[in-house]
Structure formats: C-alpha cells, structure tokens
Amino acid sequence: MTAANLHEALCYDSDDHLLAVVVPFLLGGVAAGEPTVVSLGPRNAALVRAALPALVGVTFLAEGAVYARPATVIREYRQMLRAHVAAGAGQIRIIGELPPEIFGATWDWWARYESAVNHAFQGFPLWSMCAYDTRITPGPVLADVMRTHPATAAPGGRHLPSGTYTDPAVFLMEPRQPLADPLQADEPHADLKNPNGTATREAVRDAACGILAAPSADELLMVVSEAVTNAHRHGRGAVRVRIWTGADRVLAAISDEGPGPQNPFAGLLPPRDVTRGGLGLWLTHLFSDHAVLDRRPDGFTIRLTAGNPHWC
Structure with a gap:
C-alpha cells in the first residue's frame, strides 16, 4: 500500500505485534527506493534493528531526541520532508513514537500535535x-489517538479507518x-x-532567580x-499575569476575557502572514517546555x- 499523505496510528499490545507491522512497512519502503525513517525510543529501536536484515537502508534518528516540543518537531520534520522531496522522493515513510512521560501532564499539547500534523x-x-503501546498508554490518551489519526495499521497489511477521527479544525478548537x-x-x-x-x-526575572539557568x-x-x-493586542478586557514557582520549574499563566486565537493551528505552525499576528504564539510554543491553551x-x-x- 502506498499513499500520498497518510497518518496512521499503530496501537500494539506486544513486541510481536509491533514488529509484524513495522518490519514490512520499513522493508516495503526500502524495496520501493523510498526514504524510510525510524524515530523510536531506545527499546523499540533496538527491537526493530534486530529484526531488520543487516545493512538495510533505513535511517534511524537519534533515539529519544526527536520529540521535545511539538512546534519544534513539526518544523524539523517539514524541513526533512522538503529535503527529501527536493532530492526526488515520491514517497517518504516514517515510523515514530512519543516518549511515555508525555502521557501525563503534557499530553494536551501532544494531542494537539497529533491532530495538527494532519494539516501540517x-x-x-x-x-x-x-x-x-496499549499496555502503558492511558485510556484517555488512546481515545485522543483515535480522534487524531484517520486510520490504524494492523498486521497483515490491514489499514482500518478510525471511527472517531475528528477534523483538526474542530479538534484543536475544543476546550480540552x-x-x-x-x-x-x-x-x-x-x-x-x-x-x-x-x-x-x-x-x-524575580520568579526565575535561583530556579532556572540563564538560557531557560x-x-x-x-x-x-x-x-x-x-x-493586550488581540485579547479582550483585563489582562492578568500570574506566576508560580517550584523547585524545578516556573509556571506563568496569562489570561484575558476573550475567546483566544481563532486559528486552530496557532502556536503549532508559523503564521503565513506575520503582519496579521500569530508569530508570538508560535514562539511561545518553540521556547516553552510546556504551553497550554485553555479556552473557557x-x-x-x-x-x-x-x-x-x-509533574505527574
């Protein structure tokens, strides 16, 4: 199976299940002469390496180093995709996984990432x-996975449509x-x-003193x-800034009385026209360790x- 642009989930419950989908996917890409990329954590990357023939033409990205901040991931993947297309690629294959620590406090912006890439x-x-991995992924996270991926991949070359897939323009504007x-x-x-x-x-400056190193x-x-x-520029009513400090982090909440940005992809993608705003929100996503958009x-x-x- 090939597709011009296909974003699938692979929800697996064993190592054999994972390899039964990933190995044919990768070998099919190599056989077709397509750029074929793996971005898995250390354990699963080792499993896949061991299951592939020696010297097979698969690119393994630095294990665990890719998925740091959603806006950064989108920017770097788009750069990689442009380079492959410029080199003549007609199809590109990537298998990746998010680190399990993001399934807690930071899942909200990674759910937004999974939705946004359908457009990005x-x-x-x-x-x-x-x-x-369904053995360690919480149920609410898996529910979001099904809503942000149009299809799921299964052993035997099967590709099943998701019954709950939600258009990114809708998903990203929902109060989360x-x-x-x-x-x-x-x-x-x-x-x-x-x-x-x-x-x-x-x-x-006062809040960060003694907690954050200079770059942060x-x-x-x-x-x-x-x-x-x-x-001040785009919101409504009074602006309020609250800052909390902890042993290992500083948290700032900036509120106004408006509805928030009306571009569903604001923050995750750079604005096409910076004269109309949006660049600042993209920068907050690029340079924050977590950014939450809370619509109420x-x-x-x-x-x-x-x-x-x-923190959880």
Whole structure:
C-alpha cells in the first residue's frame, strides 16, 4: 500500500505485534527506493534493528531526541520532508513514537500535535505511523489517538479507518480542560493586573532567580512577554499575569476575557502572514517546555512552563 499523505496510528499490545507491522512497512519502503525513517525510543529501536536484515537502508534518528516540543518537531520534520522531496522522493515513510512521560501532564499539547500534523504535512508524499503501546498508554490518551489519526495499521497489511477521527479544525478548537499544575493550588509568586512590559519582565526575572539557568530564564522572559503583548493586542478586557514557582520549574499563566486565537493551528505552525499576528504564539510554543491553551466561557488563558513540566 502506498499513499500520498497518510497518518496512521499503530496501537500494539506486544513486541510481536509491533514488529509484524513495522518490519514490512520499513522493508516495503526500502524495496520501493523510498526514504524510510525510524524515530523510536531506545527499546523499540533496538527491537526493530534486530529484526531488520543487516545493512538495510533505513535511517534511524537519534533515539529519544526527536520529540521535545511539538512546534519544534513539526518544523524539523517539514524541513526533512522538503529535503527529501527536493532530492526526488515520491514517497517518504516514517515510523515514530512519543516518549511515555508525555502521557501525563503534557499530553494536551501532544494531542494537539497529533491532530495538527494532519494539516501540517499536507502537500508532502508522507506515509507516517505513530506507535502506541496499549499496555502503558492511558485510556484517555488512546481515545485522543483515535480522534487524531484517520486510520490504524494492523498486521497483515490491514489499514482500518478510525471511527472517531475528528477534523483538526474542530479538534484543536475544543476546550480540552488540561490538568492543573499542582503549583496552582498555592498563592502565586506574582499576580499582576494589566501589566506593562517592564512590570512583566521584572516579575519573571524575580520568579526565575535561583530556579532556572540563564538560557531557560531568558526563554521564559521572552515567551511571557510575547504572551502578554498578544493578550493586550488581540485579547479582550483585563489582562492578568500570574506566576508560580517550584523547585524545578516556573509556571506563568496569562489570561484575558476573550475567546483566544481563532486559528486552530496557532502556536503549532508559523503564521503565513506575520503582519496579521500569530508569530508570538508560535514562539511561545518553540521556547516553552510546556504551553497550554485553555479556552473557557469566561476567557482565554495561555499557561507556559519553564523547567520540568512532567509533574505527574
């Protein structure tokens, strides 16, 4: 089977199940002369390497190093796809998996990633599979997987349509009710009403002092400043900035009374026309360790984490 642009889930329950799908997928790509790429964690990468013939033409990306931040992954994959197409590729195959630690506190933005790539990679001759081990993947995550992948891959060359697939333009605008960081149960380190740039920067610097190293502190300063500028420029009503600190992270929440960005892909994809806005939200996704878009009836909040986002 070949497809100009196919995004499939591979939900497997054993090593044999995984290999029964992945090995024919990869060997088929090699036989067809297609760029064939593996981006799996160390354990599964070793399983696949051992199952493939020696010297087979499969590219293994750095194990565990690819999936850091969703917007970065999309940007880097698009660069790779452009390079392969420029070199004459008519079809590209990729098998990848997200690290299991993202199934907790940060799953919300990875669910948005899985939905957005259905749009982000349009126009590329890409056949991609996203592997999920059903033995360790939580039920709500698997439900999102089925909603963000149009089809699932199964042994024997079967490809089954997902009965719950949701168009990204719909999925990405839904209120996702992300998990609250436990830091939010305490009084914030700073609580600013309609702050200007100077007050925002001072509050961020003070909060980050002694917690974040210089690069992370500088990135947090930039992304919070961008978010506050966006709230003043594009939001409605009062702007509120709250900052919490913990032993291993700093959390900032920037709120206004508006509905939030109306572009479903805002933050995950760079804007085509920067004169119409959207660049700042993309930067917040590129330089935050976790970015949450929280849409509620009473307003919109973007929550930005610098440091360790995996608190559960």
